[in-house]
Amino acid sequence: MAERRTIRTDYLARVEGEGAMTVRLQDGRVEHVELRIFEPPRFFEALLRGRSCLEAPDITARICGICPVAYQTSAVNALEDLCGVDVPAPIRLLRRLLYCGEWIESHALHVYMLHAPDFLGYAGAVELARDAPQAVERGLALKKTGNQVMSVVGGREIHPINVRVGGFYRAPSRGELRSLVEPLERAREAALETVRWTAGFDFPERTVECTLVALSDDDGYAIERGRIRSDAGLEIAPADYDEHFVEEHVERSTALHSHLRDGGTYLCGPLARFSLNHDQLSDAARDAAHAAGLEAPCRDPFRSIVVRSVELVHACDEALRLIDIYEEPDLPAVPVEPVAGTGYGVSEAPRGLLYHRYRVDGDGTILDAKIVPPTSQNQLAIEDDLRDVVSRNVDLDDDALRGLCEQTIRNYDPCISCATHFLDLEVERR
């Protein structure tokens, strides 16, 4: 008997932004899967034209309230690359510390407030807090510590004001940074507890086969800079990104989709970072990953919540290390004289690789800009994963299948504000 059913969720919750998904089933077989993004476009790449390149960190921060430091960092990396500026180590390490704050804040938000409720059967963290107040309070305390790091180094947690091309407006004193040590030590314990907590969730068996792409850096687990690597042997400088990765505009989305130039799908973010760079994690983070049963490569999107928890431990350890070795730089920023040309910058946003490219004229005016956020790079991988998840679970009833689809999307921590925004989930069965 031919079966035709339609299931619909108008607006997927607990993601950053607005999007829609359609799954069409005909007689129990997946006919079509698409993730539509119809967050209203804001045209950042267009409005950057004609601006001073020195404005790029402040303007691009406004693409995303959840990961503004990622935008600021990729922007300053690109423009310093263009101008031939190599910032001194204390400034670079201060950027890394600020970025650790963003990782802690963003990962704590996703693990506790957006993702864990899926595994535990709650609508959200507020509902979860009624039954498990200690867990939610632990998550909030972690998140608060990340925000404190961002406030001290960046001035505020959302759209920090202290970042500029060449460095900072004011370098914090050693005393100011020392005030973060005690909260970070507590956060580190909370992060270790987070790994134990999430490792105990029930995980469906799942493996994705796409190429994994992340930054790698000889000096440590790549966050604020690095070379672009893949598990298929790619290793390139940021300037070669466009030769290997292609963006495409499809009708269903106000976000552009990315794929490898040879047509292959790839994934960036925590799974890729852990798989490529796990041996550079702090000892405590590596031990916690081992005790949680994680092995590299990790290709299970459901276990991304455990990987994020492990990265929380690493970010706390790394922040403490950076504060310990911090020396106030002689000057908070090195002078930057804009030159004509093209600059390329990358960094590891909490959700994955964030690429910026700016072409600038001789007086520092931006002629054109290209920004590729992690969510648009991951969109094809998310669709592939959804197609496979649905085809393996067609026997589930509509509610259960819809829940599984939503969770599958949240495994990737999609930020649709970045990629543009609106998830509305629709499953059609025919």
Next chain:
Amino acid sequence: MKPKLAVWKFASCDGCQLSLLDLEDELLALAGAVELAEFREATSGTVEGPYDLSLVEGSITTAHDAERIRAVRSASKAVVTIGACATAGGIQALRNFGNVDEFVAAVYASPEYISTLETSTPIAAHIPVDFELHGCPVNKHQLLEVVTAFLHGRKPGIPSTSVCTECKRRGVVCVTVAHGTPCLGPVTHAGCGALCPAYNRGCYGCFGPMETPNTAALVPLLRHLGMTDRGVERVFSTFNADAEPFRKAVPRG
């Protein structure tokens, strides 16, 4: 019965609604005092309206959103807009001074797939608004004050003076007087706590214009301090570019 709180998103970066979740010490108490009827970033649980208080983030940039905001208004006792997008159109309002078709073509290979209005407009251009909270992003403590005030039926205690008054209160040395740094503090709405001057940076106006700003007096000072005409135009053309006093502060070529 607990008052119903709703949070709505239009064209924006999510940062202002994230400010609610960034109230780590107060969030669970707040969630206990109200019924979170609509807050998609935080919960998939929803409760039908009418709502006692709707917080609105983002600007209106599509025909669909122009309809949606009217539905929010009719379902809400009070509507408070939060942030520069909702109160002034946000950075995406820069399209209001250009040609939106050129903007679309600059970003998208197939402009025919994109449906957007020619302008990005604040919420108050579409519906009556009960209170506007400024900032890019808003100050989370001010946000809590506004929510508390509305739930108790009193006027929010949000000063509408300039950033200069916050520098004085915080004991921050004037960056213009002491270092000759151009600063929008004299015409910018208070609320950030004089953040930029405290980090040796001139205010860049992310809280938008104060109540009665004298931009005509500030522009010659900015020029005197070495800013070019183009530089002055740029500094007034960011996150609150289409707020009237900032729009009128500079001629546009």
